[in-house]
Amino acid sequence: MSVVPRLLRRRLDALGKIVKDREGARLAVIAGFVILFGLVMTGEYLAFRQGLAEVLDLGPPSAALTLYILEAFLALVLVISVLSFVATGLWTFYRASDTAFLLSTPVPLADLFWLRAVETFLLTSWAFVLLGVPAFLALGVSHDGGLPFYLRAFILLILMMVLAGALGTLLTALAGAAFRRYRARTVTVLATVILAGAFALLVGRHVVPSPADFYLIFEPGIPNGKPASLLFIEHRFWFWPSHPLAVSLFASVRVTTAGSDALAAAAWVLPALALVAAGVIGRRLFAATLPVVAEGPGLAGRPGGRRGAALAEFPRLLRGPVGAVIERDLVILGRSPQELARAGFIVFLLALYTAILLVAPLAEALEEPEAVARLFFLDLMAVGYFVTAFGIRFVFPSLSLEGRGAWILFAGPLAIERLFLGKLLAYSTILGLAVGPIALGGALRLVTDPALLGAFALLLALLIGTTVTVSLAFGVLWPNFREANAERLATNGGGLATIVLCLGYVAAVGWVGGQCVRSFLAGESILAYLAAAVALSGAIVGGATAAARRRLGTLEIL
Amino acid sequence: MGAPDGHPLLRLDRLSKRFGDRLAVEALTLEVAPGEIYGLIGPNGSGKTTTVKMIAGLYRPTAGQVLIAGIDLGVEPERAKGLLGYIPDEPFVYEKMTGREFLGLVAALYRVAEPERTRRIEELLALYALDAAADGYVENYSRGNRQKLAILASLLHAPRLLVVDEPIVGLDPESAIKTRDLLRRFAERGGSALLCTHTLPFAEQVCHRVGLLTEGRLAEEGDLAALRGRAGLPGASLEALYLHFTKGRPA
Numbered sequence: 001m002s003v004v005p006r007l008l009r010r011r012l013d014a015l016g017k018i019v020k021d022r023e024g025a026r027l028a029v030i031a032g033f034v035i036l037f038g039l040v041m042t043g044e045y046l047a048f049r050q051g052l053a054e055v056l057d058l059g060p061p062s063a064a065l066t067l068y069i070l071e072a073f074l075a076l077v078l079v080i081s082v083l084s085f086v087a088t089g090l091w092t093f094y095r096a097s098d099t100a101f102l103l104s105t106p107v108p109l110a111d112l113f114w115l116r117a118v119e120t121f122l123l124t125s126w127a128f129v130l131l132g133v134p135a136f137l138a139l140g141v142s143h144d145g146g147l148p149f150y151l152r153a154f155i156l157l158i159l160m161m162v163l164a165g166a167l168g169t170l171l172t173a174l175a176g177a178a179f180r181r182y183r184a185r186t187v188t189v190l191a192t193v194i195l196a197g198a199f200a201l202l203v204g205r206h207v208v209p210s211p212a213d214f215y216l217i218f219e220p221g222i223p224n225g226k227p228a229s230l231l232f233i234e235h236r237f238w239f240w241p242s243h244p245l246a247v248s249l250f251a252s253v254r255v256t257t258a259g260s261d262a263l264a265a266a267a268w269v270l271p272a273l274a275l276v277a278a279g280v281i282g283r284r285l286f287a288a289t290l291p292v293v294a295e296g297p298g299l300a301g302r303p304g305g306r307r308g309a310a311l312a313e314f315p316r317l318l319r320g321p322v323g324a325v326i327e328r329d330l331v332i333l334g335r336s337p338q339e340l341a342r343a344g345f346i347v348f349l350l351a352l353y354t355a356i357l358l359v360a361p362l363a364e365a366l367e368e369p370e371a372v373a374r375l376f377f378l379d380l381m382a383v384g385y386f387v388t389a390f391g392i393r394f395v396f397p398s399l400s401l402e403g404r405g406a407w408i409l410f411a412g413p414l415a416i417e418r419l420f421l422g423k424l425l426a427y428s429t430i431l432g433l434a435v436g437p438i439a440l441g442g443a444l445r446l447v448t449d450p451a452l453l454g455a456f457a458l459l460l461a462l463l464i465g466t467t468v469t470v471s472l473a474f475g476v477l478w479p480n481f482r483e484a485n486a487e488r489l490a491t492n493g494g495g496l497a498t499i500v501l502c503l504g505y506v507a508a509v510g511w512v513g514g515q516c517v518r519s520f521l522a523g524e525s526i527l528a529y530l531a532a533a534v535a536l537s538g539a540i541v542g543g544a545t546a547a548a549r550r551r552l553g554t555l556e557i558l
Numbered sequence: 559m560g561a562p563d564g565h566p567l568l569r570l571d572r573l574s575k576r577f578g579d580r581l582a583v584e585a586l587t588l589e590v591a592p593g594e595i596y597g598l599i600g601p602n603g604s605g606k607t608t609t610v611k612m613i614a615g616l617y618r619p620t621a622g623q624v625l626i627a628g629i630d631l632g633v634e635p636e637r638a639k640g641l642l643g644y645i646p647d648e649p650f651v652y653e654k655m656t657g658r659e660f661l662g663l664v665a666a667l668y669r670v671a672e673p674e675r676t677r678r679i680e681e682l683l684a685l686y687a688l689d690a691a692a693d694g695y696v697e698n699y700s701r702g703n704r705q706k707l708a709i710l711a712s713l714l715h716a717p718r719l720l721v722v723d724e725p726i727v728g729l730d731p732e733s734a735i736k737t738r739d740l741l742r743r744f745a746e747r748g749g750s751a752l753l754c755t756h757t758l759p760f761a762e763q764v765c766h767r768v769g770l771l772t773e774g775r776l777a778e779e780g781d782l783a784a785l786r787g788r789a790g791l792p793g794a795s796l797e798a799l800y801l802h803f804t805k806g807r808p809a
Contacts, residue, residue, distance in 0.1 A: 313676075314655075314662030324666030328652065335654040335695075404650035408711075411614040412667040413640040557616040 003111045008118060032496045041134045048138030056142060064217045064229035067250045071233060072207040073135060074242035074249075077127050078164055079202070083348065084124040085168025086175060086191055087341035092120045093172055093286060094293045095337070103294060109287045116286075117278070120172070121165040128161050136249075143253040152252045156245050159271045163241055166274035173282035176289045202240075208359045241270055321414045322422035329398070329426070339486075342393060347434055350386040354442040366446065369521040375446050377514030380456070383439040384463050384506030387431060388499065391471035395427050396498050397489035399475045406481050406557045416552050420472065420545075427468045436460065447517065455516045455526055459509050462537040467502050473544035474498040476551050481558055505540060509533055565628035566591050567641075567719045567750035568613065573622035575608050575774075582608045584774040585622065590719070590750045595741060597765030598754045599796075601804060605774040606754040607647060610723045613752065614644040626719055640668065643712030647723035647754075649704040653697035657688060657707050660696060661714060668715035682710040685740065686733060701728035709737065713744075720744060720751040726760055738764050762796040770803050778803050 055062045055069070093116045102112055136153040139145065145153075175191040209217065216232045237243045244266035251264075315327040333339050357379070365371040402409060409419065443456040478494025489495065512533045516526040568590040575583040583605040590596040598606050611617040613624050615635055624631040626638040651660050658679065665675040683689045686706040696704065705728045712720060725741070726734040741751055741764050755761050761768060768785065770778040778785060786794050789802045 314659035315666055321667045321669065324663050328655065328663055331659070332652060332654045404648060405652055407614065407616060407644065407646050408651070408664065409667070410616050411639060411642070411644040411646075412664070413636040413669075414667055415636055554618065556618060557611070 003107050004115045004118065007107075007115055029491070029493045029496055032493075032500075033491065036496070036499060037130065041130060044131065045134035045138050048135050049142050052138055052142040061218045061229070064227065064233060066253075067230060067233050067246070068209060068213075068217060070139075070246045070250050071237040071240070071243065072209075073131075074160065074246045075202075075207050075237065075240045077131055078160070078167075078240070078242045079352075080349070081124060081127045081164035082168045082171065084127065084345060085120055085164065086172050087345050088124050088338075089116070089120040089168060089172035090175060090191060090341065091338040092116050092123070094176055094290060099290070099294065103290075109290065110283055112290070113283045113286045117165065117169045117282075120168065121161075124168070125161060125165070128157060128164075132157050132160070139249070139253060145253050149252050153249060156249050156267065159267060160242065160245050163245070163271040163274050166271065166278040167241065169278040170274065170282045173278070173285040173289070176293070177285040180289045180292050208356050209361065210359070211361045211363075214361060241274070244270060321412075322418050325409065325414075325419055326422055326426045329423075339394075343390070343434075346386055346389050346393070347438070350383070350435060350438050353382055353386075354438050357442045358445050362445070369518065372446060372521065373514045373517040376443075376452075376456070376517045377510045379439075379442055379446060380459060380463070380510040380513040381506060383435065383442070383460065384467070384509060385503070387435060387463055387467045388502040388506060390431060390435075391427075391467045391502060392490045392495055392498055393486060395423075395468050395471035396475040396495055397486040398423060398427075398472065400480045400483060400489050401486060403481050403484050410555075410557045416555075417549055420476065420548060420552065424469055424472055427472065428465050431464045431468060432461070435464065449520070451526070452517060452520055455520075455530060456513065458530060459513050459516075459533060462533055463506065463509055466505060466537045466540050469541045470501055470505070470544050471498050473548035474501075476548040476555070479555065501540070505536070508536060565625070567627050568596075568721075568752055569623075569625040569628075570609070570613070571623040571625065573609070573612060573624065574620045575605070575612060575617060576620040582774050583612070586771075586774070586776055587622075588769055588776060588779065590752055592718075592748050592750055593745050594766045595745050595751045595753060595764050597761040597768040598752060598771055599756070599758065599761060599768060599800060600771035600777075604771045606771055607723055608774075609771070610644075610721055610752070610754050613721045614642065614646075615639055640715070641718045643715070643717035643720045645708050645712045645720070645722040645725060647727070649701075649708035649728075651696050651704060651707055651711075654695060656695055657692040657699070657703075658683070660707060661692075661711055664711040665714050670715050678714055678716075682713060685710065686736060702730055702733060705729055706733060709740070713740075718749055720749065721754075722751060723754045724757075725753060725755065726757055734760070758795070758797045758800055768796065770800065772804065 052066065052069075055065045058065065093113075096116070096119075099112075136150075136157060140149050140153060143149075179190060213232075213236075217229050234243075234247065237246065240246075244263045247263050248267045314331075315324040318324060318327045333343070362375070365375070410416070439460055440453070440457065443453060447453060447456070474494045474497055478492060478497075480489060480492065483489050512529045516529050519526050519529065566589040568588075570586050570588050573583060573586040574581065586605075586609060588596070598609065600606050608617060612619050613626075613631070615631055615638075619632070624638075626641050629638040629641070631638040652663075655663070661679045661682070662675065665679065670678060680689075683692050686709075688703065688706055688710070691699065691703055696707070699707065705726075709725070712722075720741070722741075726737055729737060738760065741753070745751060745766075753761060753765060762782065767779065767781050769776050778788065780788070782796065782799075785796075785799050785803075786792055789799050791798060791802060794802070
């Protein structure tokens with residue numbers, strides 16, 4: 001493994017160099033993202049702390065509810081982490097741009113395997129930092145946990161990360177080996193759909209409590225010295241790999257009778273076993289798969305012989321120069337497994353959130369107007385977050401990603417302003433089709449009145465249109481034709497500005513949504529609120545479009 | 559293919575480009591007549607590619623004009639670019655498209671309608687015998703095949719002016735000869751080309767006139783005979799003339 005740290009260090013050197021060289025602009029962008037994530041984590045911490053405090057106020061049933069929350073939370077984080085790992089891992093393990101170079105060096109395949117595992121883990125471990133740290137801190141503060149708790153929680157978080165990374169590595173290697181003869185996009189789509197389907201089933205059946213579950217959770221009986229409610233929850237989650245960790249965490253703040261010695265040991269043994277399995281089975285599978293992939297045709301995705309005349313024709317669906325460029329975008333997206341996986345993952349997270357919203361026992365809460373208004377606000381915020389995530393990852397970099405091929409468009413007789421409008425329409429339509437039905441399905445769980453559903457649909461349309469416009473326009477204002485990596489593009493100064501503006505706008509639209517519900521349920525008109533949302537969106541869209549048009553007039557292709 | 563109203567197909571009028579403090583091209587004036595191939599040569603950093611990118615509309619001139627068949631590129635960019643075919647120095651094309659799809663996209667950009675589009679694509683692919691490779695993704699093309707694809711793409715809409723930056727880099731000898739003949743035929747039919755290259759024997763074979771660019775300025779210009787006369791080197795090759803004129807100048 002001696003090569004792995006050295007290769008990883010080289011990747012980290014770039015970041016160190018920025019700090020060392022005090023590159024003001026880039027440091028400011030990094031500081032901006034740190035502040036942004038800090039704010040998000042602070043918000044999560046406050047929400048978790050408030051929720052846990054309210055659970056504590058319930059008295060005796062609070063112990064079982066806390067355990068259920070921990071079990072469900074850790075199971076969800078595990079699902080998101082493993083799925084994210086596999087979706088990214090299929091690319092980094094088998095299709096990374098430096099694989100051919102590294103294969104030509106004396107770096108052993110075993111080292112390459114560990115390098116890819118660590119790289120993928122670093123790319124996909126955000127869920128632990130973004131979700132895990134605030135939750136664990138909130139748990140400790142709400143339960144007056146001392147230093148021993150925080151030490152234990154820290155160790156459990158590390159064990160959880162090891163478990164998720166090892167399971168992700170193993171599943172990535174298995175998926176790669178199983179699908180090595182298939183085309184790259186087929187592999188990604190198949191692996192993602194299978195995993196997402198399996199996880200969604202598991203999450204739907206086990207993580208979200210049904211009304212019947214609540215009766216059992218509030219069950220006061222204590223057979224054999226352990227509350228029946230805890231026994232029920234432990235039984236419900238026993239096969240989740242996160243279960244021993246959840247119980248250990250719970251035992252450190254609440255009921256020490258939770259779990260057992262075997263379960264406490266499993267919290268250590270399971271991650272270790274997963275790591276060994278990844279190291280032995282995963283490494284062998286990787287070593288057998290990578291040479292096949294590197295030669296193609298498998299995951300390498302090299303098309304074979306001639307295509308039919310109809311398939312060779314281009315453009316097939318859209319007409320005119322702008323239509324042809326948009327069809328090119330769609331064709332390239334469809335043929336890029338990494339991009340497909342990213343888009344699919346965002347839609348999966350939205351679908352997962354909506355599924356939880358649909359099955360959550362909200363019947364009682366929805367009888368309270370204020371609760372409906374708050375949930376409506378939170379729902380718009382959640383949908384807006386997913387739309388922003390799509391916008392920053394796919395729409396913002398779309399001009400820069402023309403990259404070294406930008407000459408094809410800019411040297412041609414194409415009015416770039418028309419292309420801007422065409423892309424605006426295309427991305428808005430795609431997002432509307434992908435997000436609209438899922439988001440409306442979720443909204444139906446909260447409100448059924450046509451007026452409120454109409455208000456939600458209008459606010460959703462404004463969210464999508466404005467977010468796409470801002471993302472596209474800011475991409476024009478901060479282009480970088482030399483950078484081919486969409487993630488790096490999305491995390492530059494322009495990306496940060498896009499995220500800040502879009503999330504601020506999403507919060508404003510969410511607030512309008514909540515006010516609409518309050519007014520409507522109080523028998524008042526909601527038109528003034530909707531008009532305000534339209535005016536705000538119009539001002540942002542107008543400003544962003546005007547700035548982008550001015551920039552397009554002076555844009556140069558390096 | 560001749561230019562209407564007696565306009566040269568390309569006219570650069572006191573064209574300048576400044577990058578920060580550095581003047582990359584300074585008051586460059588030249589004309590390319592219908593049926594003429596003009597070679598722009600010069601050391602690295604002399605402003606050749608900057609000039610070509612300004613003509614292709616990728617850079618905006620700091621001062622001066624680019625006129626294509628009398629149409630001001632700065633005033634009517636779409637109309638002017640419609641007459642132009644551009645071959646860049648790095649033939650980057652979309653990796654996840656097939657060659658045939660890429661040509662279809664370029665044809666759509668230039669509004670070449672069916673059935674002319676398919677006819678032109680097939681005709682051009684046959685020029686370099688690229689038919690078989692045309693249905694594979696560009697990511698698997700060699701440098702030479704990418705270059706051929708870029709050359710074919712520039713010819714799809716039957717342009718009147720070709721602007722070419724390093725036309726034969728990466729091409730095998732047979733393809734280089736085909737490219738030479740292609741350019742000659744293009745000029746014989748009344749088209750014009752501005753060719754920017756370091757491959758001086760190639761420039762000597764195809765160019766009617768040559769301009770030597772140094773430090774952003776046109777140092778010498780003329781046909782081979784005129785350049786030989788000015789250098790006092792009768793019978794000298796373009797390579798010898800280049801070395802003569804650039805001797806003592808900063809590289």
